[in-house]
Amino acid sequence: MSAVLDARGIGMTFRNGDEMTEVLKDVDLSLEPGELAALLGASGSGKSTLLSIVGLLLKPTTGSIEIAGRRVEALSDAERAVFRNQRLGFIFQFHHLLPDFTATENVAFPAAAPAGGISAAMRSRARDLLARVGLSDRMDFPATRLSGGQKQRVAIARALMNKPELILADEPTGSLDRVAAEQVLDLMREVNLEDKATFLICTHDLNVAARCTRRVTLKDGRVEQVVQG
Amino acid sequence: MFTFTVARRYLFSNPGQTALLIFGVALGVTAFVFITALIQGLAIRLTDELTANSAHVSLEPAMRIARVLPGEDAETASVAIVSTFQRPQIRPWRSTVALLSTQPSVLAISPQISGSAFVVKGETVAPVAVTAIEPSNLDAISPISPKIVSGDANLGTDGILIGARLAENLGLSAGQPVLLRTDRGIDRLLTIRGIFQTGVQALDERVAYLSIQTARPLFRLPEGVTNIEVKLVDPGEARTTAAFLQAATGLRATAWQDKNAYLEGALVAQAQTGKLIQAFSLISVLIGIASALSLSANRRQGEIGIMRAFGVSRSFIAAVFVLQGLLIGVVGASLGCFSGFVLCFWLATLTKPDGTMALPIAPEEGGYVAVFLLTTFGAVLASVIPARSAARLDPLEAIQQ
Numbered sequence: 072m073s074a075v076l077d078a079r080g081i082g083m084t085f086r087n088g089d090e091m092t093e094v095l096k097d098v099d100l101s102l103e104p105g106e107l108a109a110l111l112g113a114s115g116s117g118k119s120t121l122l123s124i125v126g127l128l129l130k131p132t133t134g135s136i137e138i139a140g141r142r143v144e145a146l147s148d149a150e151r152a153v154f155r156n157q158r159l160g161f162i163f164q165f166h167h168l169l170p171d172f173t174a175t176e177n178v179a180f181p182a183a184a185p186a187g188g189i190s191a192a193m194r195s196r197a198r199d200l201l202a203r204v205g206l207s208d209r210m211d212f213p214a215t216r217l218s219g220g221q222k223q224r225v226a227i228a229r230a231l232m233n234k235p236e237l238i239l240a241d242e243p244t245g246s247l248d249r250v251a252a253e254q255v256l257d258l259m260r261e262v263n264l265e266d267k268a269t270f271l272i273c274t275h276d277l278n279v280a281a282r283c284t285r286r287v288t289l290k291d292g293r294v295e296q297v298v299q300g
Numbered sequence: 301m302f303t304f305t306v307a308r309r310y311l312f313s314n315p316g317q318t319a320l321l322i323f324g325v326a327l328g329v330t331a332f333v334f335i336t337a338l339i340q341g342l343a344i345r346l347t348d349e350l351t352a353n354s355a356h357v358s359l360e361p362a363m364r365i366a367r368v369l370p371g372e373d374a375e376t377a378s379v380a381i382v383s384t385f386q387r388p389q390i391r392p393w394r395s396t397v398a399l400l401s402t403q404p405s406v407l408a409i410s411p412q413i414s415g416s417a418f419v420v421k422g423e424t425v426a427p428v429a430v431t432a433i434e435p436s437n438l439d440a441i442s443p444i445s446p447k448i449v450s451g452d453a454n455l456g457t458d459g460i461l462i463g464a465r466l467a468e469n470l471g472l473s474a475g476q477p478v479l480l481r482t483d484r485g486i487d488r489l490l491t492i493r494g495i496f497q498t499g500v501q502a503l504d505e506r507v508a509y510l511s512i513q514t515a516r517p518l519f520r521l522p523e524g525v526t527n528i529e530v531k532l533v534d535p536g537e538a539r540t541t542a543a544f545l546q547a548a549t550g551l552r553a554t555a556w557q558d559k560n561a562y563l564e565g566a567l568v569a570q571a572q573t574g575k576l577i578q579a580f581s582l583i584s585v586l587i588g589i590a591s592a593l594s595l596s597a598n599r600r601q602g603e604i605g606i607m608r609a610f611g612v613s614r615s616f617i618a619a620v621f622v623l624q625g626l627l628i629g630v631v632g633a634s635l636g637c638f639s640g641f642v643l644c645f646w647l648a649t650l651t652k653p654d655g656t657m658a659l660p661i662a663p664e665e666g667g668y669v670a671v672f673l674l675t676t677f678g679a680v681l682a683s684v685i686p687a688r689s690a691a692r693l694d695p696l697e698a699i700q701q
């Protein structure tokens with residue numbers, strides 16, 4: 072089976088006027104379908120930067136990226152948006168739910184926006200996903216009336232809405248307490264196993280890392296270590 | 301349309317703030333409607349007053365002015381000299397009146413002899429402009445009978461009507477005899493039948509009315525008249541009618557607008573002042589919309605960033621903000637037109653103690669369609685700036701905020 076993600080020779084240098092910051096130098100990263108990979112490394116080692124590059128939110132200075140068999144580094148801005156919408160899922164440390172919409176509407180949004188409205192099929196899929204993340208009794212709650220952990224679970228459901236091949240999570244448990252973090256982790260693991268969805272998770276949390284099938288550590292802009300299993 | 305749903309949710313998200321914004325828009329539109337209705341009302345009142353009390357088209361003998369007659373070559377040219385001794389008059393006036401009376405657009409016709417004279421009382425001499433008319437036509441052009449304050453309007457064969465101010469200056473009263481000396485050097489003793497008061501000082505001091513029969517020998521005009529005054533059903537048609545009559549009769553026809561060019565100038569100046577105020581009220585409305593939407597776009601950076609991250613297009617984000625502008629514009633303009641109409645309508649019912657309108661406002665002339673379209677279109681334009689800045693947000697930066 073071909074790799075879900077195949078990134079080669081990724082280099083990233085930020086330029087602010089005359090000041091150059093080289094964050095990534097020649098990073099190779101490849102993920103097979105169904106992997107649950109942790110991206111580790113000290114603060115400032117470039118984890119979020121690499122995740123943004125892989126998520127087509129940031130263009131690398133050098134390197135090539137192939138996602139689900141498609142070369143993506145040369146795509147236009149609009150093509151990237153469509154690609155993100157159809158193939159990628161995002162979970163951030165701060166959920167960023169749309170406060171003026173219900174849990175169901177938030178989950179359905181990535182499908183509804185390009186389609187021009189929430190269809191009955193979208194609504195029912197959003198409800199299934201919410202049931203799956205344990206929020207059957209909160210489906211029609213406005214996003215603002217959910218707890219932090221509940222919001223993060225809605226964000227996970229939202230990331231799954233368009234059945235993405237690759238889900239990118241940046242510190243998904245970073246703002247949650249122990250118990251909520253554990254629930255979110257269980258959920259990601261479950262989705263990973265049941266849907267064969269591939270995850271790449273940036274984290275400081277060794278507890279998270281321990282539950283992943285692969286651990287990639289960044290140091291000095293390079294991949295320092297890859298631990299399998 | 302999903303963008304519409306999102307735009308509506310955004311507006312309802314903070315109802316107080318949205319209500320305040322719409323209130324501001326409505327207030328600006330109300331101001332626009334008020335100033336438009338006031339200026340239009342003022343123009344209507346001024347023209348109405350003028351057209352009610354003066355002729356709409358005046359016919360006079362074609363002007364005979366000195367002019368150069370073309371010669372064989374440029375060197376030789378002759379000049380036609382106009383006699384100023386001969387009094388210009390319309391001799392075939394009866395046929396002109398007959399022609400006029402067949403015109404459906406003509407309301408009233410008054411053949412007149414106009415001339416200059418002096419009213420003499422003892423040592424005092426006062427100049428007057430004499431208007432001599434058929435007694436039956438006294439009120440045809442400018443109603444005089446209702447303005448008689450002493451005596452009556454019955455001219456008879458030796459009667460004269462003078463203004464209240466002239467009477468006061470010369471110490472004259474109705475029933476007294478007075479000597480009239482015309483510019484043809486003819487004196488005649490007439491009886492003051494009535495004294496009128498129009499409220500216009502120039503008229504009350506300098507105008508006198510005679511019957512046309514009385515005036516004929518006084519101005520040495522045994523058959524002709526000096527001018528024919530015409531009132532039309534629609535004063536707005538005066539210029540076209542004047543052009544037609546000039547061509548048909550060979551007389552010089554002047555529309556009331558051209559006799560009162562100052563009025564047109566004043567109305568234009570007034571309209572321009574109005575436009576300035578209208579422009580300012582619209583601009584403040586649009587600045588309000590632009591700044592409110594900019595604040596909203598700024599506050600929603602995080603959400604916009606996440607939408608962009610999961611692939612919502614830039615045009616979707618832009619449309620959400622433009623639609624918000626459109627909704628605010630449509631609702632604000634509708635409310636503003638409504639409240640503007642109600643305000644103007646109420647102001648139009650206010651009267652001064654003498655029963656006339658306190659403000660010459662025309663509620664039906666509020667420019668409603670124009671202000672509605674301008675506000676709506678302007679609101680869309682005003683939302684373009686915040687819409688663009690929201691659509692251009694870098695998702696990564698916005699999420700990290």
Ligand SMILES: Nc1ncnc2c1ncn2[C@@H]1O[C@H](COP(=O)(O)OP(=O)(O)OP(=O)(O)O)[C@@H](O)[C@H]1O
Binds near residue numbers: 085112114115119
């Ligand atoms: N836009 C930018 N311009 C310049 N430097 C940047 C920019 N974005 C990130 N950096 C730098 O790149 C480095 C890596 O940042 P990044 O956010 O990827 O680290 P991280 O590994 O995710 O850290 P943390 O664990 O604290 O989240 C940092 O030193 C940061 O200052």
Ligand SMILES: [Mg+2]
Binds near residue numbers: 118119120241273
């Ligand atoms: Mg980070």
